[in-house]
Amino acid sequence: MSDKTTQGNVCLTPGAVVGIVGGGQLGRMMAIAASRLGFFTAVLSPDVNAPAVQVSHRHIQGEYDNRRALSELTERADVVTYELEQIPLEGMQWVAENAYLAPNIHALDVSQDRVKEKAFLNSNGVPTTAWKECRNVADVETALSEFACDSILKVAFGGYDGKGQAKILRDAGASDIAEIWDRLSHGQEMVTILEATVDFDCEISVVVARDKAGNVVPYDPVRNHHENHILATTIVPAGIDPAIGEKAQTLAKTVASALEYVGVMCLEMFVTTDGELLANEIAPRPHNSGHWTLDACFTDQFEQHIRAICGLPLGSGQRFADATMQNILGTEREKVGLHFPNHNARVHLYGKEEWRPGRKMGHVTILDRLLCDPAA
Structure with missing residues (x-):
C-alpha cells in the first residue's frame, strides 16, 4: 500500500497538491478555494475545456476509469477528492488504495446506489419515505x-x-x-x-462539514424550489420552525458521522405537512444548494471542503446575511446582464461554452438583510 494513503494523518501546507476527479463547476469552485489557500490543483477530466480545468494548475485528460490517468493523479496529488458521485466505483477504489481519498470510498458507494443509500439512512435512525x-x-x-x-x-x-x-x-x-x-x-x-409520495410543506437541505478529528460544522438549513426537477432557487433562512431546523442539522451531522465523512456533504430533506422530516438524498460533495455560502458566510462550503480534506481547522459556517441563490440556466443568457446593476447581487458564471436548455451555466446570489459586518 502506498504511503500516500496515510496522508490524511497530517496537515497539508501551502504548495501541496489537491487532486480533483471531475471537471464541472463544483470542481472549479473547489480549485479556486484551494488556490486561495495556497494549494495547487490537478484536475482529472476528459474535457480539455471543462470549468475546473480552466482554473486548475494541471489538467490530466482521461476518463474516470482510465488507469493511466488515475495513476498520474495519485502520483501528483497529496490528497484526492471528487466533485461528482456518478463515477466508476472500481476506479475510485484503486485511488483509495494508492492515495489519500477524501471523502472516503464508503460515502461514494452509499450515495451511488439508492438502495444502499435508503438502507443506510434507515439503519442510522434517519427517517425516509x-x-x-x-x-x-x-x-x-x-x-x-x-x-x-x-x-x-x-x-x-x-x-x-x-x-x-x-x-x-x-x-x-x-x-x-x-x-x-x-x-x-x-x-x-x-x-x-x-x-x-408524501404530502410535504417544503424541500430543505443542510450542508455540513466534518474534519478528520470528527469535528462537525453545519450551515443553516435552506429552502429549495425546483422547476422541472432542477434546483431553481435556494432561500436562507428557510422560514421553518427553529426546532425543525435544529433537527435537520442534527440529521445531517448524524449522516456525516456515520459515514466517517471528511469534507463537505449535503442532506436533502422534505418537511412534511405535519412537521416531520424525511431524508431524500445524500450528496457526498459540496452542493448546489450551498452556493449561497460563497457570498453570505464567513467560510464558504468550498473553502470548508478544502480545509477538511487538507487537515486544516474548519472555519466558521456563520451566516452574516440573508440570501437568495438562483441558478442561471442555458436559456437565460440574455438575463445575466440584468443582475449587474443590483449592488446586492453576486454573479458566478462557470465558463461553459454551450448554452443549452436545462444546463447550469452559473448562479447569482442576492444578499438581503445584513446580520453582522463580516469585516468587523
Missing part, C-alpha cells in the same frame, strides 16, 4: 399495492436532476407499469426503488 427495492415489474406492482398511493420509480444508479425516474399512479395497471419500466430500463436489466 416508505420505499422498496424493485428488480422487475412484478416487484413494482407488489410495492405499489402495499403503499396504496401514488409513487415514484427511480433507477438505483445514475439518475440526477429528475433523470431516471417516473411517477406511477396508485391505480396504474400492469401495462402502464411495464411501459414505464421499459422506458427507464432501455431493455436492460435494472435495479430500482419505488418510493411512496
Whole structure:
C-alpha cells in the first residue's frame, strides 16, 4: 500500500497538491478555494475545456476509469477528492488504495446506489419515505399495492436532476407499469426503488462539514424550489420552525458521522405537512444548494471542503446575511446582464461554452438583510 494513503494523518501546507476527479463547476469552485489557500490543483477530466480545468494548475485528460490517468493523479496529488458521485466505483477504489481519498470510498458507494443509500439512512435512525427495492415489474406492482398511493420509480444508479425516474399512479395497471419500466430500463436489466409520495410543506437541505478529528460544522438549513426537477432557487433562512431546523442539522451531522465523512456533504430533506422530516438524498460533495455560502458566510462550503480534506481547522459556517441563490440556466443568457446593476447581487458564471436548455451555466446570489459586518 502506498504511503500516500496515510496522508490524511497530517496537515497539508501551502504548495501541496489537491487532486480533483471531475471537471464541472463544483470542481472549479473547489480549485479556486484551494488556490486561495495556497494549494495547487490537478484536475482529472476528459474535457480539455471543462470549468475546473480552466482554473486548475494541471489538467490530466482521461476518463474516470482510465488507469493511466488515475495513476498520474495519485502520483501528483497529496490528497484526492471528487466533485461528482456518478463515477466508476472500481476506479475510485484503486485511488483509495494508492492515495489519500477524501471523502472516503464508503460515502461514494452509499450515495451511488439508492438502495444502499435508503438502507443506510434507515439503519442510522434517519427517517425516509416508505420505499422498496424493485428488480422487475412484478416487484413494482407488489410495492405499489402495499403503499396504496401514488409513487415514484427511480433507477438505483445514475439518475440526477429528475433523470431516471417516473411517477406511477396508485391505480396504474400492469401495462402502464411495464411501459414505464421499459422506458427507464432501455431493455436492460435494472435495479430500482419505488418510493411512496408524501404530502410535504417544503424541500430543505443542510450542508455540513466534518474534519478528520470528527469535528462537525453545519450551515443553516435552506429552502429549495425546483422547476422541472432542477434546483431553481435556494432561500436562507428557510422560514421553518427553529426546532425543525435544529433537527435537520442534527440529521445531517448524524449522516456525516456515520459515514466517517471528511469534507463537505449535503442532506436533502422534505418537511412534511405535519412537521416531520424525511431524508431524500445524500450528496457526498459540496452542493448546489450551498452556493449561497460563497457570498453570505464567513467560510464558504468550498473553502470548508478544502480545509477538511487538507487537515486544516474548519472555519466558521456563520451566516452574516440573508440570501437568495438562483441558478442561471442555458436559456437565460440574455438575463445575466440584468443582475449587474443590483449592488446586492453576486454573479458566478462557470465558463461553459454551450448554452443549452436545462444546463447550469452559473448562479447569482442576492444578499438581503445584513446580520453582522463580516469585516468587523
